[in-house]
Amino acid sequence: MSDIKDRLDAVRRRIAAAEAQYDRPAGSVALLAVSKGQPATAVAAAAAAGQRLFGESYVQEALPKIEALAGEGLEWHFIGRLQSNKAKFIGRRFAWVHSLDNLKAAEALDRHRPAGSPPLNVCIQVNACGERQKSGVAPERVPALAEAVAGLARLRLRGLMTIPVPSDDFSEQRHAFGIVAERWRQCRAAGLALDTLSMGMSRDLEAAICEGATIVRIGTAVFGPRPRAPNRTP
Numbered sequence: 706m707s708d709i710k711d712r713l714d715a716v717r718r719r720i721a722a723a724e725a726q727y728d729r730p731a732g733s734v735a736l737l738a739v740s741k742g743q744p745a746t747a748v749a750a751a752a753a754a755g756q757r758l759f760g761e762s763y764v765q766e767a768l769p770k771i772e773a774l775a776g777e778g779l780e781w782h783f784i785g786r787l788q789s790n791k792a793k794f795i796g797r798r799f800a801w802v803h804s805l806d807n808l809k810a811a812e813a814l815d816r817h818r819p820a821g822s823p824p825l826n827v828c829i830q831v832n833a834c835g836e837r838q839k840s841g842v843a844p845e846r847v848p849a850l851a852e853a854v855a856g857l858a859r860l861r862l863r864g865l866m867t868i869p870v871p872s873d874d875f876s877e878q879r880h881a882f883g884i885v886a887e888r889w890r891q892c893r894a895a896g897l898a899l900d901t902l903s904m905g906m907s908r909d910l911e912a913a914i915c916e917g918a919t920i921v922r923i924g925t926a927v928f929g930p931r932p933r934a935p936n937r938t939p
């Protein structure tokens with residue numbers, strides 16, 4: 706498991722180098738380690754190496770890990786497709802949801818967030834380039850959804866998230882992130898107190914940081930290849 710520590714250190718160095726290169730303050734980009742498809746032992750190894758934020762895409766897969774690592778002071782972020790029958794578990798067990806893309810799901814999370822917990826941090830997922838993928842709202846629909854979500858008492862709207870079409874071309878990567886960053890600035894100018902841009906994965910974190918990412922979501926570069934296909938039932 707020392708390879709997880711080595712890979713974590715390498716990712717931390719990539720983040721620090723990108724912050725320096727693109728005039729971002731040192732330490733302004735948080736690392737969310739995406740542990741979907743990884744066993745709890747891998748999460749424990751990353752936690753032992755100082756990693757605190759973890760991302761999961763499938764509720765059924767995540768709950769036993771959250772249970773196994775309770776008391777370790779970890780913060781769990783849900784980054785997968787939202788299904789209404791999972792809103793209860795997500796609202797109770799996660800600190801963040803990055804993949805909000807409709808008001809109905811937001812209202813369900815708001816209803817299920819326990820009164821004794823702090824508000825659930827949420828990001829709206831944006832489908833930057835109108836590609837075929839079904840998740841995410843079109844950029845032009847972001848302001849209206851953001852206003853509506855910001856009005857829900859048990860949610861705290863933190864910002865926007867995106868998963869662009871995979872590309873190895875730096876300027877193509879930047880283009881998609883730039884579209885989302887532009888909407889983020891627009892929402893802030895309209896008075897929404899957004900502080901989070903969740904964008905950048907293993908292959909494109911530099912382009913995301915260049916365009917203003919504040920959280921990068923990194924799976925394979927931290928944990929290596931996913932050992933088993935993630936459980937497809939969310």
Ligand SMILES: *Cc1c(COP(=O)(O)O)cnc(C)c1O
Pocket residue numbers: 739741762784785868906907908922923924925926
């Ligand atoms: C799997 C996943 C990641 C991590 O992807 P890697 O390419 O392994 O870094 C990030 N964000 C989301 C939403 C994911 O589903």
